[in-house]
Amino acid sequence: MCGSNNQKTAEAAGQPHRPPLVALQEASKKFGALTAVAGASFHVEAGTITGLVGSDGAGKTTLLRMIATMAPPTAGRILVDGHDVVAGKAKVKQIIGYMPQRFGLYPDLTVSENFDFFMDIYGIRGEERRRRGDHYLGFSNLLPFRDRKAGDLSGGMKQKLGLACVLVHQPDLLILDEPTNGVDPVSRQEFWDILVEMKQDGMTVFIATAYLDEGEKCDRLVLMHNAHILSVATPRQIQAAFPDLETAMIDRIQAMDAATTKDGFEA
Numbered sequence: 001m002c003g004s005n006n007q008k009t010a011e012a013a014g015q016p017h018r019p020p021l022v023a024l025q026e027a028s029k030k031f032g033a034l035t036a037v038a039g040a041s042f043h044v045e046a047g048t049i050t051g052l053v054g055s056d057g058a059g060k061t062t063l064l065r066m067i068a069t070m071a072p073p074t075a076g077r078i079l080v081d082g083h084d085v086v087a088g089k090a091k092v093k094q095i096i097g098y099m100p101q102r103f104g105l106y107p108d109l110t111v112s113e114n115f116d117f118f119m120d121i122y123g124i125r126g127e128e129r130r131r132r133g134d135h136y137l138g139f140s141n142l143l144p145f146r147d148r149k150a151g152d153l154s155g156g157m158k159q160k161l162g163l164a165c166v167l168v169h170q171p172d173l174l175i176l177d178e179p180t181n182g183v184d185p186v187s188r189q190e191f192w193d194i195l196v197e198m199k200q201d202g203m204t205v206f207i208a209t210a211y212l213d214e215g216e217k218c219d220r221l222v223l224m225h226n227a228h229i230l231s232v233a234t235p236r237q238i239q240a241a242f243p244d245l246e247t248a249m250i251d252r253i254q255a256m257d258a259a260t261t262k263d264g265f266e267a
Contacts, residue, residue, distance in 0.1 A: 021046040021080065024067075037063050049219050054230075055226070067175060073085075083095070095173055099175070101177045111142055118168045136168060155184070159179050160194070173203075173206065177208050212244075218235060230253070
């Protein structure tokens with residue numbers, strides 16, 4: 001697999017091997033009779049951007065919520081930096097930053113007031129408070145809009161403010177659930193420029209996306225369909241002999257659907 005190849009390369013170069021920051025071991029999640037995630041096993045390497053892609057209703061949001069300690073697995077195990085997301089929930093929360101599809105900004109508060117609210121939650125005070133405000137709002141190009149109400153921001157600016165608020169406690173792992181849905185192409189590119197820069201600074205990013213051009217920017221992709229993980233590989237490996245990534249994904253999804261129909265069971 002890709003991870004073992006990376007390990008050999010690092011060891012050959014004399015670099016210490018970093019264990020996976022996230023490891024799923026046969027993790028499943030059921031809601032009554034509905035299986036949202038079925039026996040997911042894969043890992044996310046530290047210092048990389050891993051994309052989560054797949055069909056609508058595949059279970060991507062549930063999978064992210066499980067990693068983010070929001071939905072405990074029904075079976076199996078999930079580790080974040082060696083900590084179990086159930087038994088070590090408090091420690092995992094200190095490591096992660098989670099941005100759901102509908103991030104909870106307060107529209108009647110200004111950019112600065114929203115950001116200050118999240119710094120209050122994490123108990124950030126004094127000079128460090130000012131430094132982080134200047135850094136993350138500047139990083140997101142929001143400093144000129146400090147006094148603008150969040151409700152008056154464009155879609156792309158709202159997402160960048162949401163990202164800045166998630167970053168305020170400087171997490172090691174950033175979990176993003178389709179943050180650029182409905183955002184214009186220029187704002188999407190700006191958002192990804194920020195993610196790439198954060199990766200270069202050592203942050204690990206696990207992001208669900210509906211856009212395959214974004215998937216191509218990831219170091220690895222996790223392809224999901226009908227609660228199952230179909231593939232975990234680099235975008236190039238998934239595309240393989242196909243003309244593009246979209247065609248490769250459709251082929252894998254249709255192959256699973258055909259096998260499901262043939263075997264006469266629902267995944």
